[in-house]
Amino acid sequence: MIWFGLGLNYTTVKKKQKHVENDPSFEGLIVNKGVNKPPVVSKESVDKFLNKNRKVLSVDEYFKGILEGTITILSKAVTLIESSKPEHFEIAQEIVMKCLPYAGNSIRIGITGVPGVGKSTFIESLGKYITSQNKKLAVLAVDPSSERSRGSILGDKTRMEDLSSDPLAYIRPTPSAGSLGGVARKTRETIILCEAAGFSTIFIETVGVGQSETAVHSMTDFFLLLMLAGAGDELQGIKRGIMEMADAIAINKADGGNTEKAHLAMSQYLNALHLFPSKESTWDPKVFTCSALKDQGIKEIWASIEEYRKMTVNKGFFKKHRNEQSRFWMYETINEQLKNRFYNNPEIKKLQIELEQKVLNSEISSFAAAKKLLDLNK
Secondary structure (H helix, E strand, C coil), X not given: CEECCCCEEHHHHHHHCCCHHHCCCCCXXXXXXXXXXXXXXCHHHHHHHHCCCCCCCCHHHHHHHXXXXXXXXXXXXXXXXXXXXXXXXXXXXHHHHHHHHHCCCCEEEEEEXXXXXXXXXXXXXXXXXXXXXXXXXXXXXXXXXXXXXXXXXXXXXXHCHHHHCCCCEEXXXXXXXXXXXXXXXXXXXXXXXXXXXXXXXXXXXXXXXXXXXXXXXXXXXXXXXXXXXXCCXXXXXXXXXXXXXXXXXXXXXXXXXXXXHHHHHHHHHXXXXXXXXXXXXXXXCEEEECECCCCECHHHHHHHHHHHHHHHHHCCHHHHHHHXXXXXXXXXXXXXXXXXXXXXXXXXXXXXXXXXXXXXXXCCCHHHHHHHHHHHCC
């Protein structure tokens, strides 16, 4: 082979040096030496490295670490709760049972609002105010999971930079994983662990306005709804059911040219709340304007939350509400376990594929197919 008509034998030149382009015959061409290829790392090597210094903790060690407020152990315990592995489920339940007598000494606050309302900024502002009073705060931020990949970004810590570095705060983003609005048994059990670890205030941030609010309301003491002013017809932008659940409404971003609109929206919400039936707690929902960005109105919102707690504790509603929630989650757990056992039954899995195809071929109705599967589970 002749190299570009210059009379150079390519094979001969290549034997002399790695880059033939650096041969003096090629004027104006210089090729630098490349980076050495990194060694191939096997999966076995990676697994060995990851597990080299990883100590398997016992239930008692998890329990001791949680009571001492060790964040790393608390995070590991929460990971066990979130795990779908059966062996992790058993360990997690033992940890929860040990922590249960030490839980319940907090105020659980559900925070929700329309997308873009500034939930993360608000949580950080209110959270910093709480920790400034030397109180421990846990933020359980439910992150929506993709319906296609089942993955989550889990970027809440990046949106709460100041709070995430606060030694009195603990932020735990959790993937919704397709459950009811992203909050279910796992979040409730995480609350128990956080309370046992000494966190006196628990925030639960939901995915957004939707069915998740019902689940959040069933595990919190105080329900705070964040809204925006000047974003269209405010009263049409949210479902009535969510408005009825709210113990307080905070109109965020009430600063600059938006201040007047926020106060107008506040009067609209106050009028709307008067149309709803009285709450069992006898608490009259409050409406506030605030600017989380400028830390305005935050103090008043927290004072209202403390006033609510004091009133409901004195009237006995606080404990009654917690007991009702515990009963609700007992039956929710039963439903969840029955569902899991049904779909994990090998015989049902096998017949399910066959019956599904018959339904698609119109050989059997959907209801008849479901009855056959249910009868098999008896």
